[in-house]
Amino acid sequence: MSTPRGQFSSRFGFIMAAAGSAVGLGNVWGFPTQTASNGGAAFVLVYFVLAFLLAYPALMAELIIGRHARANVVTALGSLSSNPITSFIGKGVGYYGVILAGLILSFYTIVAGWMLSHLGHGIANVAGMTTVSQWLITSSITRDLMGSVIFAGLTMSIIASGIEGGIEKWSSRLMPILMVLLVLLIAYVFTQPGAMTGLKVYLLPDLSQVLKPSLLISALGQAFFSLSLGVGTMLIYGSYVDKNENLPKLGAIVTCVDLAIAFTAGLLIIPAMYVAQHSGTVIFNEAGELITETGLIFQVLPSLFTAMGNTGLWVAIAFFALMSIAAVTSSISMLEVPVSTAVEKTRLSRLAATLIMGSACLAISVLIIFNFDLLFVFVIDLTTKYSEPLLGIMFCIFAGWILQRNALLQELKQGNAAIESSLFWKIWPWYVRVVCPLLIVATFAQSLS
Numbered sequence: 001m002s003t004p005r006g007q008f009s010s011r012f013g014f015i016m017a018a019a020g021s022a023v024g025l026g027n028v029w030g031f032p033t034q035t036a037s038n039g040g041a042a043f044v045l046v047y048f049v050l051a052f053l054l055a056y057p058a059l060m061a062e063l064i065i066g067r068h069a070r071a072n073v074v075t076a077l078g079s080l081s082s083n084p085i086t087s088f089i090g091k092g093v094g095y096y097g098v099i100l101a102g103l104i105l106s107f108y109t110i111v112a113g114w115m116l117s118h119l120g121h122g123i124a125n126v127a128g129m130t131t132v133s134q135w136l137i138t139s140s141i142t143r144d145l146m147g148s149v150i151f152a153g154l155t156m157s158i159i160a161s162g163i164e165g166g167i168e169k170w171s172s173r174l175m176p177i178l179m180v181l182l183v184l185l186i187a188y189v190f191t192q193p194g195a196m197t198g199l200k201v202y203l204l205p206d207l208s209q210v211l212k213p214s215l216l217i218s219a220l221g222q223a224f225f226s227l228s229l230g231v232g233t234m235l236i237y238g239s240y241v242d243k244n245e246n247l248p249k250l251g252a253i254v255t256c257v258d259l260a261i262a263f264t265a266g267l268l269i270i271p272a273m274y275v276a277q278h279s280g281t282v283i284f285n286e287a288g289e290l291i292t293e294t295g296l297i298f299q300v301l302p303s304l305f306t307a308m309g310n311t312g313l314w315v316a317i318a319f320f321a322l323m324s325i326a327a328v329t330s331s332i333s334m335l336e337v338p339v340s341t342a343v344e345k346t347r348l349s350r351l352a353a354t355l356i357m358g359s360a361c362l363a364i365s366v367l368i369i370f371n372f373d374l375l376f377v378f379v380i381d382l383t384t385k386y387s388e389p390l391l392g393i394m395f396c397i398f399a400g401w402i403l404q405r406n407a408l409l410q411e412l413k414q415g416n417a418a419i420e421s422s423l424f425w426k427i428w429p430w431y432v433r434v435v436c437p438l439l440i441v442a443t444f445a446q447s448l449s
């Protein structure tokens with residue numbers, strides 16, 4: 001490889017970047033609403049168990065392959081074995097990951113664009129620009145295009161600046177802001193009437209729901225998406241980690257941060273819904289289910305902010321700033337997958353690769369915006385429901401079966417000399433070989449039936 005590869009400059013930087021990737025709209029939006037519609041704390045419980053039993057080992061598979069190969073997802077998977085057939089399959093899986101990352105980025109960009117529009121709406125309100133603020137919350141193709149273009153521009157400008165100067169720098173700045181905003185918003189919502197009812201719904205488990213198959217499947221899918229697994233995102237981040245770092249520990253920290261923020265976001269969203277109900281907003285649909293889709297973020301919460309009067313203006317800004325930050329630290333991790341592959345496999349500069357790959361993903365976003373009813377849900381299902389688990393299995397198989405046991409041990413030993421006698425080494429290798437793929441297949445099969 002001609003160009004020297006970038007690297008995270010510190011442990012903190014890697015944790016912020018990887019947690020930034022993991023903590024996204026999936027945490028702040030997906031997790032709380034899934035919890036509310038799946039038996040409250042029962043779902044939290046199942047989710048936490050599955051996250052550790054299944055998502056953490058799969059995360060480790062990606063991090064280890066990445067750091068071992070020190071390359072993009074295509075080269076990494078293609079280089080694990082000298083057998084030409086395995087190597088060919090590895091490259092194929094890698095390219096599939098690159099395409100998936102791009103497709104996930106294209107629908108994510110549209111949703112993130114909506115968050116930016118609502119953020120702009122809040123700012124325009126404070127500035128007294130009523131026409132602009134109204135336009136920004138009225139759904140239209142022009143508005144969606146504008147939001148997507150701006151968001152894609154933000155993502156590209158961070159990625160173009162490289163690993164340390166782009167991904168690490170911005171994740172380390174934005175993630176602490178995200179956490180502070182989250183805590184401030186919770187503190188405010190808790191003082192409002194109705195919040196405690198929501199808190200009870202969130203925290204009292206309805207144990208009759210714990211073993212429902214649909215709950216298990218939702219929890220698994222959510223855990224996978226939330227830890228950014230199955231497209232090579234964590235593999236490429238792992239490839240930028242220093243050889244002296246203890247990978248199982250770093251992976252565990254990232255998993256814990258992701259879980260903690262998802263849980264904390266629930267403390268905000270569910271009580272906020274009940275505060276909204278208290279102030280007269282409808283939060284259940286005709287079927288008696290909690291409104292969880294776009295209606296929650298773009299109707300229920302905004303009408304709550306309006307009901308809060310002047311304070312509500314600022315609360316709305318803080319909330320959509322939180323959502324936009326969560327989105328951008330995740331979207332950069334998606335774009336890094338195709339960009340790193342292009343930089344290492346062609347002679348393109350990082351800037352050129354970012355512009356080409358970023359524009360290609362944006363072009364798909366535009367296509368989706370113009371054919372919204374046809375494509376939006378289709379692309380989401382195709383990528384997150386069907387493809388991510390399948391590729392997740394492939395990553396486990398490559399880490400468990402293709403990467404030689406000895407190479408694996410050497411890789412892990414570099415950051416932790418005593419790894420051989422650790423619980424991790426006793427359990428993880430066979431776990432990732434057998435248990436993970438089987439569990440993923442089982443849930444996958446269930447979700448198809």
Ligand code: TRP
Pocket residue numbers: 021022023024025026027104224225226227228229230231233330331333334
């Ligand atoms: N984990 C992010 C979230 O919770 C989304 C995400 C980032 C992602 N990178 C990914 C999902 C790669 C799948 C694959 O919103």
